[in-house]
């Protein structure tokens with residue numbers, strides 16, 4: 001197999017972690033006889049500095065022409081603290097998701113047993129958890145009209161039937177090959193968009209009678225997720241709810257640095273950790289590269305349909321953790337201090353275990 005990969009490192013820890021995602025992609029390629037031609041694109045704060053816009057046309061064109069995209073993170077503290085900034089790093093990410101039609105963001109909560117004690121939750125509550133989130137990614141309050149008036153502002157929360165239908169179908173298809181359980185999360189007791197959401201899910205559910213469908217309000221779901229995460233199999237939810245719920249769910253896996261994701265839909269697949277640019281640890285060789293590395297496993301599996309290659313990556317991560325190696329975010333009181341590694345050493349360990 002020969003593929004064109006666009007790497008978009010972005011800001012903060014983005015470049016630090018994509019370095020290792022890319023290295024793993026190549027290493028697996030060299031073992032299984034796959035070759036890649038790499039290109040790089042600017043997005044986020046680095047793109048604003050260089051071109052004045054967070055998603056230059058050149059990056060978008062390269063993205064559309066590539067077979068898969070490996071993305072790091074965007075964001076800069078300067079904008080976080082300046083609500084009045086009109087040009088913002090995150091706009092580039094939202095635009096590329098929309099332009100590529102990446103309406104389904106798959107966020108697996110993959111729990112490595114070795115990290116049961118890294119979580120702030122009790123190991124017996126966590127053990128056996130395996131959740132696949134389907135976060136709708138190109139609709140909702142993220143993309144509705146934004147207004148700033150004199151003393152007020154608004155963001156329009158809007159969903160069309162077709163947008164709910166297509167993410168629902170993807171989630172049900174996944175449920176069919178997993179535990180045949182689907183939980184749809186909304187706020188249908190208050191929001192009109194959620195009432196449309198629930199209606200559409202109820203309709204799509206009829207095509208999948210084997211799947212047990214549950215509807216849950218977002219506030220309850222946020223609580224159930226930490227009370228009894230094992231009860232969930234596939235979760236499907238709207239853009240904003242999915243954003244928040246999956247950061248919460250990262251604590252099941254031990255850290256934000258563990259959660260990978262795949263954004264798919266109409267065009268080129270986009271593979272990205274769920275975390276951000278992490279200003280607090282950027283440039284210090286502290287970032288956990290495993291979310292980026294596990295995003296490459298998703299790339300092999302979803303973009304290229306190569307399950308064995310994907311498994312080789314998750315196995316290598318598992319072996320690295322079993323051998324006791326940790327980055328700071330997943331270390332616990334039992335971790336041998338000598339095995340707490342920086343980004344670079346952790347990335348190298350995974351390569352060794354591959």
Ligand code: NAD
Nearest residue numbers: 073074075076256257274275276277278280281287288329
């Ligand atoms: P964040 O995800 O960057 O960081 C949250 C916390 O998790 C921080 O304490 C950070 O140190 C930790 N963390 C995140 N990734 C880690 C890793 N790989 N290893 C170890 N620890 C890790 O969220 P935030 O602080 O709310 O946002 C920072 C910036 O990132 C903001 O500008 C925000 O807009 C942006 N952001 C971008 C994305 C993205 O590009 N997909 C996602 C979320 C946030």
Ligand code: IPM
Nearest residue numbers: 074075090093094243274276
């Ligand atoms: C994510 C991020 C983005 C989102 C931001 C940076 C636009 O939090 O990828 O989860 O909200 O989708």
Ligand code: MN
Nearest residue numbers: 243244247274
């Ligand atoms: Mn997020």
